[in-house]
Structure formats: structure tokens, C-alpha cells
Amino acid sequence: MTPEELSAAIATCLKEAFDAGELNVPAQALPTEVRVERPKSREHGDWATNIALQLAKPAGVPPRKIAELLSTRLAQIPGVSKVDIAGPGFLNIILDAAAAGELAKAIVEAGKSYGTTTAMVGTKINLEFVSANPTGPIHLGGTRWAAVGDSLARIFLSQGADVTREYYFNDHGNQIDKFARSLLASAKGEPAPEDGYGGAYIQDIAGEVMANNPDILSSEDPQEEFRAQGVELMFAAIRASLHEFGVDFDVYFHENSLFEDGAVEKLLEQLKGSGNMYLKDGAWWLNSTDYGDDKDRVVIKSDGNAAYIAGDIAYFKNKRDRGFDLCIYMLGADHHGYVARLKAAAAAMGDDANRVEVLIGQMVNLVQDGKPVRMSKRAGTVVTMEDLVEIVGTDAARYSLARFSSDSNIDIDLDVLTKKSNENPVFYVQYAHARTCAVGRNAEAAGVDRSAFDAGALNHATESELLAVLGQYPGVLVHAAAFREPHRVARHLEVIAGAYHRWYDACRVTPMGEEAITDVNRTRLWLNNAVGQVLANGLSLLGVSAPERM
Template identity: 70%
Template sequence: MTPEELSDAISTALATTLESGELTLVDGAELPEIRVERPKNRDHGDWATNVALQISKKVGKNPREVATILSEKIAQIDGVAQVDIAGPGFLNIILDAGAAGEIARTIVEAGEKFGTNSELAGQTINLEFVSANPTGPIHLGGTRWAAVGDSLARILQAEGAHVVREYYFNDHGTQIDRFARSLLARAQGNAAPEDGYGGEYITDIANRVMAEHPEALTSEDPQEVFRAAGVKFMFEDIKKTLHDFKVDFDVFFHENSLFEEGKVDELLEKLKTSEHLYFKDGAWWLKSTDFGDDKDRVVIKSDGNAAYIAGDIAYFQDKINRPENPADIAIYMLGADHHGYVARLKAAAAALGDNPDRVEVMIGQMVNLVRDGKPVRMSKRAGTIVILEDLVEAVGVDAARYTLTRYSVDSNIDIDLDLLTKQSNENPVFYVQYAHARTCNVARNAEKAGVDTSSFDASQLNTEADNELIAVLSQFPQAVKEAATFREPHRIARYIETLAGSYHRWYGNSHVAPKGEEEITDLHRARLMLNNAAGQVLSNGLNMLGVTAPEKM
């Protein structure tokens, strides 16, 4: 029995109690969503619910009185062995072994769909992440967003949302000019401008521009040739790097298009009628302080030109008004130095007459690499920074993605490169992947021994190790739901690490294939089903993080 099935059964029991008149809702009262949770102390049962405390005032009775009435109804649910009342009115529920073990069959039959639901069906979420400037390779901050953003997209899709992965291509502004001047200088054999870009990649891009445009240095506008071709080559490199990191986007949005297509100018006239803007000192100001900003921001400068934030507002307007896949929610994943954008983007939505809650901003903290206990600071290709390719070269795609995703984005990360190359349980990604490989090995050995799951008696799964593994497996759908709700993919990583630990302990206490001349019994078949269920959930969890689930290691 899954926690969802038990919650539904309790809801039905409560409805029956209300229909019979044993409990009566006071006028206007509404029933809360009923949820069950694992007790911290497993001696208190398999599941617990506080529904009696939630509805006591709604039915005009004290919580323990409500709990007493409900416990009798819940005890009649198929698969419930015992219901105890604890404290002020908590209900602790113990399932019989057969009902608890049925989760294994449920998981195996659901396969890749276990842990998914349609909670967010019908909702389009625009998820913008990475969005590195097209002036150099992706640095570690962008690499973190690549791993976290793609994992979050997978998790939101598992909850039924339609997710649009979007990359905002910053091809409008002074940084592109500096990039073009750097390429031109390198092609001419000169040092990079004082405010320009260095690193081997500049030489590589400059050479590629010259190969495609041999006349570039003698053309009418050499810098423009290097600008257009250089940005194209750099962006191609960025796309390939991300694709190799198993991150692909649905939309590559060009910032410059907002200006070329007149969307910013059109917006400026519209904003003058918004109650969230005001005119002062010859300029138009956005009331961003209403949303927590430290000061109001200029949108239209006194010379009539657009300030930078005007492009942000126009971009949000474009997202929500697209003919295809208009965004119900726009999530922006920004770097540690962008805290001020939270209030500004919400104010931007309000200025357009929209609900500011349609805008969500996630701020990611810094990533540092450590080897031999010392910081890794230099990149051969980029010159002064560590980039995505450096991390992947050092530890591989799986270890890089997993490590960057297993921490809350609110925290700084120190990545120990020595640890991530170890084939030991100290290495979190190895620990989880090895658990999955072990489930596959157990299944192969069971098949060779003639054990199958054509018949399954869940009541055979009654040891302490069985119960622990079953308990953890049943929590996967809730872990996915919480990861989606709180926009925290690291919850999946931490969950599958817990599952891997439970599985490794179960493996040490439970043999699936018969030993020697031992006959195949229902116990072997039941354990194989549980083994396969653990493998499926480990695979599903790893897939949500974009990490492979190897069958052999």
C-alpha cells in the first residue's frame, strides 16, 4: 500500500464518518488534504497522520475524541493491522506485512512512471537557466545551473508540468564589443585590449573566423566581421558543451531581438500608463521598492532611451505572450551577484499588470574546486577561470552533475576532485550507482538460479531489513513532489542516497538466489521483487538528476 493509497483510504473513512453523523462539520468548514508521514521512531508504526488535530475545531470536538472515532474507521481499512492514538491525537498506523510489501509490486509494474503524477498537468513553466554570456566558455557557476536547471526541469515534468527550457542569449551590450575587439586583436597578432578577454579559446575562435572569412582583416569593418562570426562560433561551442553535459534547450532567446524588433520601444510607451511607474527628474521610475528592492529603478532615462531593466520587462512580456507555450510561471535561475533582480523582476511583472508570483527567482551560490586540499583556480583554455570542460575532464559527466545537484543552491560548494574519482562509498555518486548495479547483479544471479516473480507473496517480506527498505521506497513519490514544490532537486539526491544505504543493508541481510541445494521458495521470489523495486527507484531517481544508472561496475 502506497502512502497515497492510504491517504485516500483515510479520506474515504472520514467521509463515511461525516455521512453517518458521528462527526459533523461546523458551518463553512472545509476538510484539509489528508497526508500520512513516516514516524521518526519506527516503533510508533508504519505511518502517522495528524488529521484528528487538523479537523478537531472544524467538527467541534477535542482532538483525542476525534482520533478515537477515526481510529475505529481506519482500523477497518484493508491492509491496516493496528491503529494507536498518541499524544494529543496523532494516529499511528501499522500495516500488515502483505499490505506493506505490496509497494514492491506497485513499483515494478509502474516501472519508469513510479514517482510521477499529474499534479502540475496543464501548467507551462518557463525555466531559464545557464544563460552565460557568449564571450567565453561556461564557468563553474553556469555549470552548476546547467546541472540543477536540467534536473529541476525533469522533476517538474515528472509532476506533469510542461517545461520550456530556455537559454537567454546575451548578444546585446558592451561585453560583445569587448569580445569582438579581443578576437580582432588576436588575429592581428596584438595583445588583448585592457578590458578584453584572454585564454586559449580566444586564439581558437579568432583562427576559426579567419578560416571562414580570410578577408576579415581587410574588410570594410573588421570588428563587425569578428563580432558576428565570433559570437556564432562561441555559441556553437557553448551548445555542444551543454549537450555533452546532457543539457539541451527548447528555446534560445536572443536579447538583441527585443531591440531589433522594436519590442522595447513599444513597451516603453505602454509602461508610461502603468500605476507601478512614476515620472521624476525627467525619467520614468519603476516602483521596485514595493517588492523589496533597495531603491526604485529607472526604466526610461531622461534622454528618452531605455535603461537596462526595460529589456528585462520586455523579455518577461515576451515569455507570457508567446503564441506557443506562453508561460504560466517564469523561473529565472541567476548567479550569486543577482540578488537585486528578485524584486526587480517581480516589479516588472506588476508593471505589466500581472501577478508578481508568476515570477520566481532562484539564486545560486559559488562553486570551488579543491584538489590535494588546495583550490583549483586556473584553466588552460579559459586562462583565469575554471570551466565546465575542466570539471568534466577531471571527474566525468555523472559525478559532475550529481555533485552539483546534491547541495541546496543556497549553499556554497567545495568540490573535492580527489573524492569524486574514488571508487569507494565515500564518493556519493559511486555509492548510489553501485547500489543500482548491485540490484542488477542480484537479478542476473536470481535468473540464473531459476528465481522469478511470476508469483509474489508480499507477506514474506517481514524482516526488519525488509521493513526498512519498503519504508524508504514508499517515500519516493513524496520526495519528488517536495523537490518540485520547493524547486530543490537536491532532495532527490539525498533521497536516493538514503535508499542506497537501506538497500546495501538489506543486501547484507537477505539472499535472493537459493544457496547450494536450497529449493526456490516464495521468500526468494518476494525478495527478488523487492530487489527489483529498489533498482527501479534508484534508476528513476538517478534519471531525474540526468545521471546514468549502470548495470555493472
């Protein structure tokens, strides 16, 4: 019995109790879909639901009374072995072996769609991440957001959302000026400006611009030439690095376009009439303290020019004008102040501040031989995406960065990530998938196929454990999407891999020696293939490959 089937069965029991007059609630309070989850402890059963607690208020009775009513009806459902009531009214449901085992067949038949839902259908999300300045290679913080952001986009898509991956191309402002001056200095053979950029990549780009334009130093405005061409070359390199990392964006939005097409100026005029902006000392201020900011922010300076936040407000309006219901910004550890500012920006436009979400990512530290890794061959001062991928590979880099909560600092041990052992988390999960493929190949060679399926045969303790964690997978995806936490997927794949390795050691798919092939062997092949499917599905959501041989 799948979670969906059990959910539908519980909903049917509720409707029958309502029709029989046993459950006195408003008709609209009856759910069409009942949420079921795996209990934290397997001793508490196969599935649990808190539906009795949800209905207690509209029914005006203690939740335990509803739980008792439901437990009697649920116990009569085919495949349900026992129903226990826990605490104030939680229902713990135990399935018989056959009903539990049906999940293996359901997963194989669902294939790549197992775990997907329609929970977020109709939600149009703009997910902005990385958005590194085009003044140098992507550093570790941006690399972390590339892994986490792309995984989150894939998870949203698995739940039916309409997702646009967006990169905000910061090509307006002081940082670009510093970049252009650094390129010009390199081309002249001078040291980098005191506030400029160093590293071999500056020399590489300056050299490429010079090669394309031999007379550039004698042009009317060489710094502007280096700015235009250098930014284009740097951004092309960033896009190439991201593509190699398995991350491609649907939209590359140029910050400069907001100023060139007059969007900022038009918006500022509109905002002056907003109740969320006020005039003081000749400047227009946004009352961002109302949204948790430590101080109100100047939007239009006393000289009439736009402050930096004006571009942020115009950018948010642009996103909403493009029809996005939810705008998620994934920003670095030094951007905490943006949470309140962006919400205030939404409110200033008369919009719902909840249309804005800001996720803050913390620092990543690389460790090798017990010591921090700091220097980069290309950037000179920081470790870049290319450095990390060169050392451990794309799969290990993406997996290791996605398996931690993004709001925690993490230390990545390069010695562990280069090991071909179970100590390396990505190897542990990928090896489990490769093992399911090897078992499948061995089964085929031995003549074991999936021509029969006896769900009741999956009654070994390790099979019960394995079925339980496979059944949890769809719920893990729902939570990963709801809490914006892709690391939940990675951690659950490790749980599945562990349960699979224990099952592999205890239960054989192919018969020993001259033993006859039975339906137990055939049914175990279904379970083996179900594990392989779920591991492949989960790894795909993290942008990590599922190798068939290792």
C-alpha cells in the same frame, strides 16, 4: 499497501464518518485526497497524516477528537495493524507485514512511472537557467545551474507540469563589444584589451573566423564582423558543451530580438501609464522598493533611452504572452537584486508578482590535493564545464552539483569524485543499482523468478526499513518540486542505497547450495527489482546514468 491506497482509504473513512453524522464539517472541507507521509522515526509507524489538524477548524472541535474518531475507523481497514494518536492529533499508522510488503510488487509493476503524480498538471512553467553570456565557455557557476536546472525540469515533468527549458542568449550590450574587441586584437596579434577577454578560446575563435574569412581585417568594419561570427561560434561551442552534459534547451531566446522588433519601445510607452512607474528628473522610474529592492530603478533614462531593466521587463512580458503561468529564473550569486526588480516588473505590467520566482545559486569551489583548483586551460582564469567533465565525467559532475542545496556554497573534492568507492556519493548510488542488476542475473541463473509473491514474507527488519524508504520516494519528489530542491532526490537515493546494502548483507535472494527455491526467494527478487527501479527512476531525474555493471 501503497501511499495512494492508504490515502484513498482515509478519504473513504472521512466520507463515511461525515455521512454517519459523526463528523460535522462543510462538505467542501472533505478532501478527495489525504496526504500521508513517512514519519521521521520508524518507531512512530509506517505512515502518518495530519488530516485531523486540518479538519479541526472547519469542524470547530479539537483535532484530537477528530483523530480519535478516525483512528477507530482506520483500524478496521484491511492491512492496518495499529493506529496511534500523537501530539495534538497526528495519526501514526502501522501496517501489517503483508500490507507493507505489497509496495514491492506495486513498484515493479509501475516501472518508470513510480513516483510520478499529477500534482502539477495544468501548470505551464518557463524555467530559465544557465543563460551564460556568449563571451566565453561556461564556468562552474553556470555548470551548477545546468545540473540543478535540468534536474528541476525533469522533476517538474514527473509531477505533470508542462515545462519549457529556456536559455536567455545575452547578445545585446557592452559585454559583446568587449568580446568582439578581444577577438579583433587576437587576430591582429595584439594583447587583449584591458577590459577584454583572455584565454586560449579567444585565440581559437579568432583563428576560426580568420580561416573562414581570410580578408576580414581589411573589411569595412572588422570588429562588427568578429562580433557577429565570433558570437555565433562561441554560442555553438556552449550548446555543444551543454549537450555533452546532457542538457538541451527547448528555447534559445535572443535578447537582441527584444530591441530589434521594437518590443522594448512599445512596452515602455505602455508602462508610462502604469501606477508602478513615475516621472522624476526627466526619467521614468520603477517603484521597485515596494517589492523589497534597496532603491527604485530607472527604466527610461532622461535622454529617452531604455535602461537595462527595460529589457528584463519586456522579456517577462514576452514569456507571459507565450502563456506561461510561472516564470522561474535561476540566477548567479551576484543577482540578488533581481528578485525584487523582476517582481516589480511583473507588477508594473499589472500582473501578479507571484508569477515570478528567482532562485539564486551560490559559488562552487573545486579542491584537489587539499588545495583550490583555479586555472583553466581554455579560459585562463576560471574552471569551465569542460574542465570538470574531463576530470570526473558527466555523471559525477552532474550528481555532485545537484546533491547540494543551490543556495549554499559548496566545495567539490575532485579526489573523492574520481574514486571507485562508497566514499564517492555517485558511485555509492550507481553501485547499488548495479548490484540489484547483478542479483537479478544471479537469480535468473539459479532459477529464481517472479512467478510468485508473498508480501508477508518480507518481514525481516532490513526489509521493513527498505520498504519504508522506497515508500517515501514519491513524497520526496513532491517536496523536491514544491521547494525547487533537486538535492532532496539525490540525498534520498543515498538513503535507499544504504538500506539496500544492509538488506543485501542480511537477506539472500538466491538459495544457498542445494536449498530449494521458495516463495521467499521469489518475493525477495520482487523487492530487489523494486529497489533497482526506484534508483534508476531517481538517477534519471538527475540526468545520471544507472549502470547495470560496475
